[in-house]
Amino acid sequence: MKFEPNHQGFFGYYGGQYVPETLMAVLKELEAVYLKIRNDRQFHQEVQYYLKNYSGRPTPLTFAANITRKWGGAKIYLKREDLNHTGAHKINNCLGQILLAKRMGKKRIIAETGAGQHGVATATVCALFGLPCEIYMGAQDIQRQALNVFRMKLLGAQVHSVSSGTQTLKDAMNEAIRDWVTNVKTTYYLIGSVAGPHPYPWIVRDFQKIIGIETKMQILKQEKKLPEALVACVGGGSNAMGFFYPFLKNTRVKLFGVEAAGKGLKTSHHAATLSKGMPGILHGSRSYVLQDHYGQILETHSISAGLDYPGVGPEHSFLKDLKRVQYTTATDQEALDAFYLLTKLEGILPALESAHAVAFAKRLAKQYSSQAILIINLSGRGDKDVQTVLEKLN
Amino acid sequence: MGNKSTQIQTLFFQAKQTHTSLFFPYICLGYPSFEKSLEIAETALTHGAHGLEIGVPFSDPIADGPVLQRANFYSLQKGTRPQDAFRFMKILRSRGFQQPLLLMSYANPMEHLGWKVVAQGLSKVQAQGIIVPDWPLSQIPPIQNIFKPYQLKVIPFLSPTSDVHRQKQVDALQAPFLYYVSVTGVTGARKSISKNLIFQLRRLNQSMKTPIGVGFGISTPQQAQRIGQVAQGIIIASALIELIEKASAGQIVPIVKDFCRKISVAIQKSPVERI
Numbered sequence: 001m002k003f004e005p006n007h008q009g010f011f012g013y014y015g016g017q018y019v020p021e022t023l024m025a026v027l028k029e030l031e032a033v034y035l036k037i038r039n040d041r042q043f044h045q046e047v048q049y050y051l052k053n054y055s056g057r058p059t060p061l062t063f064a065a066n067i068t069r070k071w072g073g074a075k076i077y078l079k080r081e082d083l084n085h086t087g088a089h090k091i092n093n094c095l096g097q098i099l100l101a102k103r104m105g106k107k108r109i110i111a112e113t114g115a116g117q118h119g120v121a122t123a124t125v126c127a128l129f130g131l132p133c134e135i136y137m138g139a140q141d142i143q144r145q146a147l148n149v150f151r152m153k154l155l156g157a158q159v160h161s162v163s164s165g166t167q168t169l170k171d172a173m174n175e176a177i178r179d180w181v182t183n184v185k186t187t188y189y190l191i192g193s194v195a196g197p198h199p200y201p202w203i204v205r206d207f208q209k210i211i212g213i214e215t216k217m218q219i220l221k222q223e224k225k226l227p228e229a230l231v232a233c234v235g236g237g238s239n240a241m242g243f244f245y246p247f248l249k250n251t252r253v254k255l256f257g258v259e260a261a262g263k264g265l266k267t268s269h270h271a272a273t274l275s276k277g278m279p280g281i282l283h284g285s286r287s288y289v290l291q292d293h294y295g296q297i298l299e300t301h302s303i304s305a306g307l308d309y310p311g312v313g314p315e316h317s318f319l320k321d322l323k324r325v326q327y328t329t330a331t332d333q334e335a336l337d338a339f340y341l342l343t344k345l346e347g348i349l350p351a352l353e354s355a356h357a358v359a360f361a362k363r364l365a366k367q368y369s370s371q372a373i374l375i376i377n378l379s380g381r382g383d384k385d386v387q388t389v390l391e392k393l394n
Numbered sequence: 395m396g397n398k399s400t401q402i403q404t405l406f407f408q409a410k411q412t413h414t415s416l417f418f419p420y421i422c423l424g425y426p427s428f429e430k431s432l433e434i435a436e437t438a439l440t441h442g443a444h445g446l447e448i449g450v451p452f453s454d455p456i457a458d459g460p461v462l463q464r465a466n467f468y469s470l471q472k473g474t475r476p477q478d479a480f481r482f483m484k485i486l487r488s489r490g491f492q493q494p495l496l497l498m499s500y501a502n503p504m505e506h507l508g509w510k511v512v513a514q515g516l517s518k519v520q521a522q523g524i525i526v527p528d529w530p531l532s533q534i535p536p537i538q539n540i541f542k543p544y545q546l547k548v549i550p551f552l553s554p555t556s557d558v559h560r561q562k563q564v565d566a567l568q569a570p571f572l573y574y575v576s577v578t579g580v581t582g583a584r585k586s587i588s589k590n591l592i593f594q595l596r597r598l599n600q601s602m603k604t605p606i607g608v609g610f611g612i613s614t615p616q617q618a619q620r621i622g623q624v625a626q627g628i629i630i631a632s633a634l635i636e637l638i639e640k641a642s643a644g645q646i647v648p649i650v651k652d653f654c655r656k657i658s659v660a661i662q663k664s665p666v667e668r669i
Contacts, residue, residue: 008532018501018528020457021551022578024560164463165453177456182579184555281501281528282454294475295506296453 003248003315009198009285012321014314017197019284022181031199033104038206043099050095051210054128055085057092059211061218061375066345067362074228074368076361077375078348079215081239088351088380089211089239090121090192096207097190098125106188109133112176114141114169114235115306115353116148117380118192123155133157136176138168141305148384166299169235169309173283193236194313197284201313208242215375216246227373229254229364233356234274234327235307237316239379248324257316258360260302261329269301273312274320274327287314303332303388304352306380330359336392338362339382351380352388402494402522402547402570405444406605406626415622415661416444418607419654420498420631422465423450423482424474426638430646434638435486437650442658445494447525447629448483450476452500457527459582461632461639476503483519496549498525509537513544523547525573531563538567549573549607554594561602571605571627574598576612582632583613587620595624615660622661630657 009015009031017027037043051057060083064076081089101109109131113119119135126133135152139161142149152159165171173196180189194201194208219227230247232240234257247253262270270276273288280289282297290298290310302308319325330338338358343349350358354377361376368374382389409416421435435446451466451474458466476499483495497516504512504526512524523546529537534548541548550564553575564572576591577584598606607627612618618628634653641649 016533017530018533019530020527020553020575021531021560022553022555022575024530025555025557164460165467170454174454174456178459178580181457184578281505283456284528289502291502291506294477295503296470297502 003245005198005202009202011315011318013279014287014317015198015201015285017284018281018286019177019197020181022184023197026184027197027199029104034100034199034203037100037103043103046099047096051092055091055095056083057210058214058218059083061215061222063222064346067341070345071362071365073365073370074372074374075370076365077219077227077373078378079211079243079375081211081377081379082348082350082354082381086117086121086124087383088117088121089208089242090118091124092210092242093192093204093207093238094118094121094125094190097203098129098131100203101131101188101190102129104188106186107131108183108187109190110136110176110179110187111190111192112136112169112172113192114138114172114308115304115351116141116145116152116384117306117351119157119159120148120151120155122190122192123152123157126157127155134179135159136162136172136179138166138172139163140167141169141172144388145305145384147387168300169305170297170311177283193238194241194315195236195283195285195287195311201285201315204238205241205245205315208238209245211239211242211377212244212246215243219373219375223373225373226250226253227375228368229256229374230377231256231258231357231361231364231374232377233258233307233353233379234312234316235260235271235309235353236311237313239377241313241315243377244325255325256360256364257325257327258356259327259329260304260307260356261331262301262303264331265329268298270329271300271302271308271310272329273310274316275329277310279317282311285314287317288312288320303335304356304385306351306353307356328360330356334359336389339385339389343382348378349382350378351382352385354379355382400545402445405494406571409626410605415625416627417442417618417654417658417661418445418447418496418627418629419443419634420447420449420629422462422469422635423448423479424469424472425451425465425635426468427472428474428478428482430643432482432485433647434650435482436489436491437647438654439486439491439493441651441654443493443654445496447496447498447631448479450479450497450499450503452503455500457580459580459632461636462581464639465635476507477515480515480519483521487519495519495521496523496525497521501526501528509540513541513546516546517544521546522570523549525549527551531560534567551575552598554578561598565603569604571607572602573629574606574608574625576608576610579610581610583636584611587617592620592624595621599624615656618657619660619663628657628661
């Protein structure tokens with residue numbers, strides 16, 4: 001099985017470059033530069049240097065003894081992406097792409113953000129490399145993630161509030177694309193997920209696959225065998241894609257992607273794109289999309305801003321149709337319960353995004369014996385969500 | 395009815411030979427209402443428009459600036475559906491308007507409807523083709539194949555960032571015209587026309603067989619006149635929509651009439667350059 005995009009940027013039926021003509025030249029340039037540096041040892045050494053000395057990689061693989069005991073099934077391990085600098089896996093991709101942008105000679109960086117994690121990571125690498133940075137963020141997200149907005153500003157980024165449409169991640173991405181199409185000659189668009197037009201889904205997955213590569217080495221060292229299953233949350237899907245990718249060919253390892261069921265799949269308040277959507281075209285690629293009967297993109301809901309998105313990376317759609325990954329969901333309430341549980345039992349505050357993966361793992365663990373190993377990708381830490389959780393408690 | 399796409403093809407190729415220019419205003423379907431947008435279309439076609447670009451509103455119009463975003467949003471709130479475009483065109487035909495009609499939409503609503511359904515719908519109302527700003531050049535041939543039996547055309551785009559290779563690809567499609575995006579950016583009025591744009595259009599006119607329609611940023615009769623000297627078509631969207639947005643309900647028709655007249659007079663007056 002081939003898991004690389006074809007020459008037109010398609011993973012099977014999904015992907016491609018559905019963008020205005022003005023952007024085609026820069027996508028071609030990006031692809032050409034990336035093809036060159038993909039096998040450039042010096043470039044990879046540079047990325048490695050920052051991942052290790054700046055972000056603190058490798059991140060640990062933590063055996064979660066207490067929840068393992070509590071759940072009474074498979075042995076639970078946590079891949080600790082929350083321990084990265086800036087508190088989530090997003091920095092892996094940002095470090096790679098900022099070095100790429102520098103190679104391309106771009107002078108200005110723009111990005112979209114939902115929860116603010118990618119915005120913070122982008123602002124961070126821009127501060128590090130001295131490049132001006134502008135972040136697009138939905139007005140609604142700006143309200144619910146005030147702390148991250150302040151962090152971005154401290155880091156020197158300009159944050160644009162996007163008040164069009166649903167005022168969330170989808171609209172922030174629309175606005176970032178509009179900026180990009182206007183300033184295409186000088187500006188590098190640092191996309192935060194495995195979404196967008198080719199070659200982004202491919203590039204972002206490549207920069208995130210370090211998660212899965214490390215996990216594989218660590219579990220082989222600690223347990224002398226591969227895990228039975230991997231669980232990760234899926235919004236756009238970059239943490240899941242990076243985590244799963246190095247295991248795709250190990251067909252005995254079951255892979256589970258967990259989407260946000262919000263207030264329930266029977267309501268319209270969810271963000272379960274792969275579970276409830278159908279193929280469509282959004283933000284430059286063909287993938288599953290939440291849309292109405294007339295092809296208009298639907299409003300989504302999730303307690304976690306990072307999963308509140310009506311699209312998903314094209315490679316996930318490809319893997320869904322192949323049945324290589326099983327996509328499932330967890331509700332807001334299940335995620336909150338998992339947030340409390342992990343905090344109390346393991347002393348680890350998960351991001352509400354990652355808490356969706358923990359919630360599903362709870363259901364899954366019981367189906368396995370105590371010999372089995374289940375690894376959850378803890379994609380980010382939950383400090384940013386404390387306010388949201390507090391509001392829920394009141 | 396037998397040669398719909400040749401009608402628009404002929405118009406543009408004649409424009410190229412005779413050094414004249416055609417005016418295609420953009421109508422946002424259902425903005426400010428279905429009935430009103432129909433009235434706007436009739437007014438435009440009666441007062442100088444050579445054809446229309448009829449836009450199906452989309453929830454995420456990434457190529458559009460604030461004015462068209464608002465119009466799209468408003469029209470969707472009113473419940474406009476992509477299928478309404480066919481009814482819209484049918485009414486225009488039944489009222490005797492014979493000019494070329496082009497459907498403008500983003501990729502997702504069209505793909506969701508199904509390209510064959512789109513082709514059948516457009517064919518029934520003798521429309522000439524479709525304009526999809528987020529549909530890439532490389533993916534046009536498969537759609538052309540579906541459209542061919544219905545004599546419909548896909549209008550390709552070129553922009554200031556397109557290279558010679560892409561110009562050749564566009565010529566190979568034998569479209570009635572190519573849609574040239576005058577600026578790197580989104581739709582919306584611009585204060586001035588750059589000298590560089592005029593230079594680029596002159597060059598494209600010489601090197602390419604396909605006639606050129608220019609859109610994005612044209613808002614005044616003076617700008618239309620200047621572009622009309624170096625291109626075969628003028629597409630105006632945001633400037634017209636903004637006038638409609640600011641007008642009271644009773645003023646919309648007279649304002650559209652006045653605007654379309656001024657533009658069409660301006661491009662007729664273009665002292666056309668011999669290229």
